[in-house]
Amino acid sequence: MEKILVAVKRVVDYKASIRVKADGSGVETANVKMSMNPFDEIALEEAVRIKEKGLAKEIIAVTIGTDAAQEVLRTALAMGADKAILVKVETEVQPLAAAKILKALVLQETPQLVILGKQAIDTDNNQVGQMLAGLLQWPQGTFASKLDFHDDSVSVVREIDGGLETLLLKLPAVITTDLRLNEPRYISLPNIVQAKRKPLTTITADSLQINSAPTIKTLRVAAPEKRRSGVRLESVADLINRLKNEAQVI
Amino acid sequence: MKTLLIAEHDNQTIKPATLHTLTAAKQLSDNIDILVIGSDCHAAAQNACELPFVKRALLADNPVYAHQLAENCATLIAELGKDYDYILAGATTFGKNLLPRIAAMLDVAMVSDVMQITVPDTFVRPIYAGNAIATVQSQDRIKLLTIRTTAFAIPTEKNSAAAAIEKITQVIPNELARFESQTLTQSKRPELTAARIIISGGRGLKSADNFHLLEEVADRLGAAVGASRAAVDAGFAPNDYQVGQTGKVVAPDLYIAVGISGAIQHIAGMKDSKVIVAINSDPEAPIFQIADYGLVGDLFKILPELRNELDKTGS
Numbered sequence A: 001m002e003k004i005l006v007a008v009k010r011v012v013d014y015k016a017s018i019r020v021k022a023d024g025s026g027v028e029t030a031n032v033k034m035s036m037n038p039f040d041e042i043a044l045e046e047a048v049r050i051k052e053k054g055l056a057k058e059i060i061a062v063t064i065g066t067d068a069a070q071e072v073l074r075t076a077l078a079m080g081a082d083k084a085i086l087v088k089v090e091t092e093v094q095p096l097a098a099a100k101i102l103k104a105l106v107l108q109e110t111p112q113l114v115i116l117g118k119q120a121i122d123t124d125n126n127q128v129g130q131m132l133a134g135l136l137q138w139p140q141g142t143f144a145s146k147l148d149f150h151d152d153s154v155s156v157v158r159e160i161d162g163g164l165e166t167l168l169l170k171l172p173a174v175i176t177t178d179l180r181l182n183e184p185r186y187i188s189l190p191n192i193v194q195a196k197r198k199p200l201t202t203i204t205a206d207s208l209q210i211n212s213a214p215t216i217k218t219l220r221v222a223a224p225e226k227r228r229s230g231v232r233l234e235s236v237a238d239l240i241n242r243l244k245n246e247a248q249v250i
Numbered sequence B: 001m002k003t004l005l006i007a008e009h010d011n012q013t014i015k016p017a018t019l020h021t022l023t024a025a026k027q028l029s030d031n032i033d034i035l036v037i038g039s040d041c042h043a044a045a046q047n048a049c050e051l052p053f054v055k056r057a058l059l060a061d062n063p064v065y066a067h068q069l070a071e072n073c074a075t076l077i078a079e080l081g082k083d084y085d086y087i088l089a090g091a092t093t094f095g096k097n098l099l100p101r102i103a104a105m106l107d108v109a110m111v112s113d114v115m116q117i118t119v120p121d122t123f124v125r126p127i128y129a130g131n132a133i134a135t136v137q138s139q140d141r142i143k144l145l146t147i148r149t150t151a152f153a154i155p156t157e158k159n160s161a162a163a164a165i166e167k168i169t170q171v172i173p174n175e176l177a178r179f180e181s182q183t184l185t186q187s188k189r190p191e192l193t194a195a196r197i198i199i200s201g202g203r204g205l206k207s208a209d210n211f212h213l214l215e216e217v218a219d220r221l222g223a224a225v226g227a228s229r230a231a232v233d234a235g236f237a238p239n240d241y242q243v244g245q246t247g248k249v250v251a252p253d254l255y256i257a258v259g260i261s262g263a264i265q266h267i268a269g270m271k272d273s274k275v276i277v278a279i280n281s282d283p284e285a286p287i288f289q290i291a292d293y294g295l296v297g298d299l300f301k302i303l304p305e306l307r308n309e310l311d312k313t314g315s
Helices: A039-052 A067-079 A096-107 A127-134 A190-194 A236-246 B016-028 B042-049 B063-068 B071-079 B091-107 B211-221 B229-233 B264-270 B299-313
Strands: A001-007 A008-012 A034-036 A059-063 A083-088 A113-117 A140-149 A153-160 A163-170 A175-178 A200-204 A216-222 A232-233 B002-006 B031-038 B054-061 B086-090 B112-116 B116-118 B122-127 B134-139 B143-147 B164-167 B177-184 B199-200 B224-227 B254-258 B275-280 B293-296
Touching: A001 A039, A001 A096, A008 A067, A039 A059, A039 A067, A039 A113, A039 A140, A059 A067, A059 A096, A059 B134, A067 A096, A067 A190, A067 A200, A083 A096, A096 A127, A113 A127, A113 B112, A127 A140, A127 A175, A127 A232, A127 B071, A127 B091, A127 B299, A153 A175, A153 B091, A190 A216, A190 B177, A200 B275, A216 B016, A232 A236, A236 B275, A236 B299, B002 B016, B002 B071, B002 B091, B016 B031, B016 B091, B016 B116, B016 B143, B031 B071, B042 B054, B042 B164, B063 B071, B063 B177, B063 B229, B071 B091, B086 B091, B091 B112, B091 B143, B112 B122, B122 B224, B122 B254, B199 B211, B211 B224, B211 B254, B211 B299, B224 B229, B229 B264, B254 B264, B254 B299, B275 B299
Parallel strands: A001 A059, A001 A113, A059 A083, A083 A200, A113 A175, A140 A175, A232 B293, B002 B031, B002 B086, B031 B054, B054 B164, B086 B143, B112 B143, B199 B224, B199 B254, B254 B275, B275 B293
Antiparallel strands: A008 A034, A140 A153, A153 A163, A163 B177, A216 B134, B116 B122, B122 B134
């Protein structure tokens, strides 16, 4: 295939501790380490492996965000994307709007495959890939743990509750990644340097003529209820006794 | 207010996830239709009719709908669903795969993983793997929700009058995708996301071989076995064992963390468990801060003792 499009998102790093803002408006992101969403890293790694096998010629990495999101595009370029596009927005973009923006880019760039993380670890929606597939009327291979390409189709092994399912999708198709698909590579310094010379273009969501106004209003964000502190036990026998008679869970 | 509930089934019976979702549906409206879509699934539709609160069971039974692939099922549901106020499914891999596609086709947003409902339009859902809880208000004309099954109990009511089956005759072939095969894990242990008890191991287990110590305890408790990311990264356990923000998010009745220090990313995936037990040699391990019961000590002594003690008392 000619092109693969990979969508990536800049999110709070998975190791960072999450602090809810005192005014309940959201989660603190100032002075917090940000990274590429781990599932998107897997998406990009998969695209690079497909290209390395000679099955694709070009990888386009796309993100939607503020100027700061360029940083994940540079990471994407260092991992092996050939070019990157930032769709610049100043306000929150919800999944349906994100899917519409990606659809517009797909129509422009005409990839045969779009790979996305199954969900972003900030909003945890798990929606964009499926929505994009629906808008494009393309087949979808969600929660993928293995891909095998044929002439005009791809076999996708999907992680479903309780096991695995294999589907054969006609290309073009949308794939969303699960953890087992691959292990993203470590980025070497020469690649980081080289990535600075690769093309990164910025466009605005407005230029795509997409109404990205949110329709879901966040009323408040709160910290989850704290767990009460427990007790230290001295023996296994006491533990079993407590689990049976006090907690009544065994 | 009318609700369309998308059934998850195995052609014979309706799966528990749908029963949990039915409880959420009942909070939204009394006018609930359930859609059974598949091939040779009449028995499942009959089962659906016997559920409480259900007004009608819509049955789309045709070979084109076998395995309930998203491509044509979403098209059918978007067509049937346009006159409803709510479309619901469980937040399982089935519901998560299907519902966003339907939402896009209806040009409406969707709310994932709903854990609490304030009628008619306000929903509580976890974000950041449950490290924050968002209350959101949907402004869409049709509200599509996936329901976190652990947050709503299965209804105990019986249906007073069995609902009628209404056949859906539209046949929409799937030209885009084809089902090839399915392998369901043949384990005598329950799945992580459905288990009532989970015992997980961390880096403290020291090797993949030592996981059998966990398995022996798991088998006596009817528990699933999980692992921390550190244990998975070290190669002690397969990736699908992983509990945490980037693995599986679980909320069993009992979670036993063995040799797990309690990294943020792990805690995010299990802290909604009802009862947490921590077994660790380091008394300062953060896992103890969220554990209901803590045992400080050598897990290589404690695990065999736990196994023997369970044999003695029976569980």
